[in-house]
Amino acid sequence: MPESEPHPESETQRGRPTHPLSAADAWQFTASRAAETTLFFDFDGVLSPVTDDPDASQPVPSVLxxxxxxAGAVGRVAIVSARPVSFLRSRFESLTHVDLYGLYGLEVWHGGAVVTEPAALPWVPAMAELAERAKAELPEQILVEYKRLSVALHYRTAPQLAQTVERWGHEQAERVGLRIQGGRMVVELKPPVDQDKGMVIGEGVLDARCAWYFGDDMSDIKAFDALRAREAVDPDFFGMCVAVANPETGAEVSSAADLTLESPEAVAGFLADALHAFRR
Known part of the structure; x- marks a missing residue:
């Protein structure tokens, strides 16, 4: 075995199992350090099926x-989403011990208060203007989702317009000075502020010894990378990357994950089964 690759036993001796391992073994190890574990979840496509109308999305009922x-069994549970915190709160208002990261971490709901990244606030007027411009200039089949600090252009009901939306989005990003985030049948324009899911996870695991991330889209690969990076510098840290299958970005996300689940409903069942490891 090349010197650059550690022998599998070396990681185990340092207290961390090696990848790949079964879901059951991963949960059993996680339960052994539950108090120092964080579970991170994307929303759309992971806890909720993706819908044609973003406003209609609801979490799988059993997942709440x-x-x-x-959240009562591990150190922390957090949802990290492209949705605004206000939307996430409306879907998870019954949860009292779950942190919410909205707009890729530009907004955070923790301990009963919302904190917004100050560097993003000056871009609110530009985003409002951009949303109005999109509604006026793009075909009416395109759903324009205004999120205060970003604008998402959904073409799920008109996939033939993908190139039109992407071209328009890149033109506006260059005109205004914005960043673009691609996703599942969507082009999103964001402020030029250094914040993404990878940065959220990177900061969120600094005091953790174990973390899982569940994602389904391209932006979630950065979160997977953050867990891998933490493992690389901390031999005692254990991370699990879980993908949720989908016809648009599923292959790329699954190739970056430790395991893949078939649907948000499967995620809910997977988590329910995992609770047994924490009840022993």
């Missing part, structure tokens, strides 16, 4: 109780 119980 599971998340609340998990």
């Amino acid at each position: 109780g599971v998340l609340e119980e998990l």
Whole structure:
């Protein structure tokens, strides 16, 4: 075995299992350090099925109780989403011990208060203007989702317009000085502020010894990378990357993950089964 690759036993001796390992073994190890574990979840496509109308998205009903119980079993549970915190709160208002990161971490709900990244606030007027411009200039089949600090252009109901939306989005990004985030049938324009899911996870695991991230889209690969990076510098840290299958970005996300689940409903069932490891 090349010197650059550690022998599998060396990681185990340092207290961390090697990848790949079964889900059951991963949960059993996680339970052994539950108090120092954080579970991170994307929302759309992970806790909720993706819908044609973003406003219609709802979490899988059974997942709410599971998340609340998990929040009582591990150190921390957090949802990291492209949605605004206000939207996430409307879907998870029954949860009292789950942190919410909205707009890729530009907004954070923690301990009963919302904190917004100060560097993003000056861009609110530009985003409002951009949303109005999109509604006026793009075909009416394109759903324009205004999020105060970003604008998402959904073409799920009109996939033939993908190139039109992407071209328009890149033109506006260059005109205004914005960044673009691609996703599942969506082009999103964001302020030029250094914040993404990878940075959220990188900061969120600094005091953790174990973390899981569940994602389904291209932006979630940065979160996977953050867990890998933490493992690389901390031999005692253990991370698990879980992908959720989908027809648009599924192959790329799954190739970056430790395991893949078939749907948000499967995620809810997977988490419910995992609770047994924490009840022993």
